[in-house]
Amino acid sequence: MKANGMVGNEGHGRLIDVVLDETSIAPSTPDIEHERRVAIYDLIEENRFEPVGKPQGTFKLKLSIVDRKLVFDISDADGEPVVTHILSLTPFRRVVKDYFLICDSYYQAIRTASPSKIEAIDMGRRGLHNEGSRLLMERLEGKIRIDLDTARRLFTLLCVLHWKG
Template sequence: MAASGTHRLCDVVLDETIGRSTPDVEHERAVAIFDLIEENSFAPVGHPGGPYRLNLSLMDSKLVLAIKTESGEDVTTHILSLTPFRRTIKDYFMICESYYEAIRSATPSRIEAIDMGRRGIHNEGSQTLMDRLKGKIDIDFDTARRLFTLVCVLYWRG
C-alpha cells in the first residue's frame, strides 16, 4: 500500500503508562518516533483517511494503540498482547549487545554477520507486528519495521 497524504501518521505520543527512563533511552524513543512519523503508511481498516495521531500506552502487559484523526476525533483503539513479541525482543536485545561489543574488537566480516542476524530478528518482529495488526490497521513493511523499533525501545531500560 502506498502512503498517501491521508493514510499516514502525523503524530505519535507515548502515554505516561509507558514511564520515563534514562536520557539515552528517551533519546532513542524520540528518534524512533521521528523516524516513524517521517515516513510511514498507516490506515485503520474501514476509516476513510487521516492523517492520524497514535497514542501508545501499556495496560496489563498489553500495548494499547489509540488512534485519532489529526483534528482529535476518535477513530479506534486496538489492544495487542505483547506476549508474541517477548522472545523476539529478548533475542533482538541480545544480538544488539553482541553487535555493539563486536564493533569494538571484531573483524568487519564478523560485524557484518552479526548485523545480518540483527536485521533478520528485527524483520521477524516486524512481520509479527504486521500479522497482529492484519485486518485492523494496514501498514507496509517499512512502517512495521519502524513501529517495531519503537516497541523495542519501550522495553529498553538503558
C-alpha cells in the same frame, strides 16, 4: 517509486504524530534513546497507517503498555478519538528477547570487534527485526493496514516500550 511499491505518502492514511506513553518507558541507555528518536522521526516522515473501516486521513498515535498489552490509541488530526486496539505482547516475547540480546552484542561489537564480526551480528539483528515487524503486521491484520517500513519502525517503538533497562 519506492522499493515497497508505494509512491510517497499519497493515496493512503498516514501518521502525523507518534507519542510513547512516558509511564510505559523505563529508564534506558543512550543507544535505546537514539533508536527511539530515529524511529519516530522516520515513522512521521514516511508511513502507511490505515485503521480498517475508518476514512483515510491523517492520524495521531499514542503507544503504551498496559497490563502486558500493547495499546494503540489512534486519534484524528484534531485529536478526536478514532479507535483503540490492544494487542497481547505474548506472541512478541521471544523475538523481543532475542532482539535485545543481539542488540547488546551489536553495541558491544561496534566498540571493539572487526568489521566482519559487526556485519555478521548486524545481519542477525536485522533478521530478528524483520521477524518482529512481520509478526506485528500479522497481529494488526484486520485492524490497521501498514507497510513493512511502517511495521519496522513500530516494532522498534514496541521494543523501546518493552525495554526494562
